[in-house]
Amino acid sequence: MKHFLSTKDLDKNYILQLIQNARQLQTSQISSKLLRNKFIALFFSEASTRTKTSFQLAGMRLEAQVIDLNLNTSSLQKGETLIDTARTLANLGIDCIILRHSASEAALELAKALEHTKIKIINAGDGTNEHPTQAFLDLFTILECTDDLKNKQISIVGDCLHSRVARSNIYLLSKFGAKINLIGPPSLVPEELKSLAENVTIHHSLETGLPNTDFLMVLRLQKERQAKGLIESLEDYSEHYKISENALKKAKINIDRIKILHPGPVNRGLEIDSELVDHAKISLINRQVFNSLYVRMAVLLNLLWE
Numbered sequence: 001m002k003h004f005l006s007t008k009d010l011d012k013n014y015i016l017q018l019i020q021n022a023r024q025l026q027t028s029q030i031s032s033k034l035l036r037n038k039f040i041a042l043f044f045s046e047a048s049t050r051t052k053t054s055f056q057l058a059g060m061r062l063e064a065q066v067i068d069l070n071l072n073t074s075s076l077q078k079g080e081t082l083i084d085t086a087r088t089l090a091n092l093g094i095d096c097i098i099l100r101h102s103a104s105e106a107a108l109e110l111a112k113a114l115e116h117t118k119i120k121i122i123n124a125g126d127g128t129n130e131h132p133t134q135a136f137l138d139l140f141t142i143l144e145c146t147d148d149l150k151n152k153q154i155s156i157v158g159d160c161l162h163s164r165v166a167r168s169n170i171y172l173l174s175k176f177g178a179k180i181n182l183i184g185p186p187s188l189v190p191e192e193l194k195s196l197a198e199n200v201t202i203h204h205s206l207e208t209g210l211p212n213t214d215f216l217m218v219l220r221l222q223k224e225r226q227a228k229g230l231i232e233s234l235e236d237y238s239e240h241y242k243i244s245e246n247a248l249k250k251a252k253i254n255i256d257r258i259k260i261l262h263p264g265p266v267n268r269g270l271e272i273d274s275e276l277v278d279h280a281k282i283s284l285i286n287r288q289v290f291n292s293l294y295v296r297m298a299v300l301l302n303l304l305w306e
């Protein structure tokens with residue numbers, strides 16, 4: 001595979017291969033020195049803790065050289081285009097750019113513009129479009145809890161419209177036969193999201209949307225990407241859509257059969273109650289972060305190991 005831009009067109013066998021590699025990396029069945037002569041550039045123009053650090057550590061664990069190019073202090077600030085900056089990196093012999101950008105399709109644009117070079121592009125989140133490695137680590141984490149996703153219900157609650165995590169997950173999880181259920185106010189979960197995959201349902205209340213959920217993925221309100229006025233107020237949003245023990249009880253969810261995921265960063269008390277974030281039995285949030293390292297190592301190896 002030349003780049004890692006999207007989950008939409010990923011082949012199921014390729015995904016299964018990556019999952020197997022991530023498992024082997026986790027149990028040290030694959031040597032971790034395989035990218036010794038490779039140079040990776042982190043190219044992030046939006047805030048990030050988890051994604052950036054885990055990519056950085058993933059590269060370091062594989063013994064690649066990882067450089068952190070802060071887009072806000074690069075020549076982009078002097079008027080250079082993103083593509084010219086990336087071309088400079090390609091000419092300097094960088095093997096891989098990991099890009100986070102506020103523009104949807106930025107990673108694809110970059111890949112197209114650098115088509116004639118050897119450089120590989122990984123999309124680490126582009127606008128409201130996709131965040132493929134996040135979805136991939138979510139799938140990996142879910143598959144640690146169940147062997148088969150067929151007919152399992154994944155409910156994604158919150159700002160689905162602006163969430164690249166939701167989009168990549170809808171594409172990816174639906175390939176495994178999961179039923180995708182989106183929950184949130186009509187302004188953030190519009191009907192047209194149904195067309196993203198087969199088997200997508202939409203609910204505008206927790207009470208009707210939560211029953212039958214096996215995995216509950218909670219999203220942050222993507223305020224930086226929202227137009228004004230999409231929700232009445234944060235208090236109103238929390239009142240109707242915050243995931244709490246009470247909301248689960250009201251929807252008659254058996255706490256023993258549900259697992260909760262969140263890509264982070266979490267706004268405790270706003271989209272989910274703090275106790276559930278830390279709930280030892282049902283929260284997979286720490287496990288997602290733990291797994292992210294091995295999943296991103298698998299993606300790097302797949303693109304760069306020769």
Ligand code: NCD
Pocket residue numbers: 050051125131134164165219220222263264265
């Ligand atoms: C997400 C992102 O940046 O898209 N975070 C992440 O990468 N773990 C989700 C978010 O910002 O809410």
